[in-house]
Amino acid sequence: MMLRRSALLLPFALPLAAAAQGAPEIGTAARPVRVGVTQGVHAQTFEKVAEVLRRDGLHTRAVEFGDFIQPNAALAGGDLDANAYQHLPFLEAQRAQRGYDFVPVGKTVLTLMGVFSRRHRTLEALPQGGRIAIPNDPTNGGRALLILAEAGVIRLRPGADFRATVADVTENPRRLRFVELEAASIVRALEDVDAGAITGNFAVPAGLNPLRDALAREDQRSVYTVLVVVRRRDESAPWARRLAAGYAHPEVREFVERQFQGAVIPGA
Missing domain, CATH: 3.40.190.10 (Periplasmic binding protein-like II)
Structure with a gap:
């Protein structure tokens, strides 16, 4: 009886495994890295980061938000792969209050x-x-x-x-x-x-x-530099490291300094 049941399940198991193996790799054009940003400075900065990363073969997609709560909720829910809008004190408060298992993997900019x-x-x-x-x-x-x-x-x-x-x-x-x-x-x-x-x-x-x-x-030596944040399980993912490195690219630093005239400071 058990053998017959296994035989019946086998044709369904194979397509599922094949589908899992055929899932597009994150960071490709078919499956870009989904990054949550707040409107304004962070969205503008990320647009430049995305341009630089695309030339290097990493595809990303910005998801814009108008508040500070939803980008973390979306990351926890799996609708985002990363977000880039919060500083460390805010992240620590969110982890304590909501139990998010998030970690920073890099720095973006400081918005005074x-x-x-x-x-x-x-x-x-x-x-x-x-x-x-x-x-x-x-x-x-x-x-x-x-x-x-x-x-x-x-x-x-x-x-x-x-x-x-x-x-x-x-x-x-x-x-x-x-x-x-x-x-x-x-x-x-x-x-x-x-x-x-x-x-x-x-x-x-x-x-x-x-x-x-x-x-x-506030002083420009502020502790409120904004971070690239991911779920802990993605901390060592190659795409996460490449995303964070994008903010340190010379073109991005030059863009921030020129675009915001000192009101926003490169943090990476």
């Missing part, structure tokens, strides 16, 4: 965060009770508070780092009110608040240069 205003020309001009928009994600919100603390606008508890929240503000002499918004929406909210903390990937497409237009900005 600045505090911008449509109403005021200096931080000193911020009014009593002014409204300051900061990102509502757990790392970029703290990043914004650190910039304001370093500029002397507020004071944070001793030892506060990128995980700081509004609860860590110990001195706020102007009684500033912090409005926590999705990072991508702060540019649009500038008309309605006194100032907003915006990362370069959202500021630059809106015509705001952190080096020229910001009331305050």
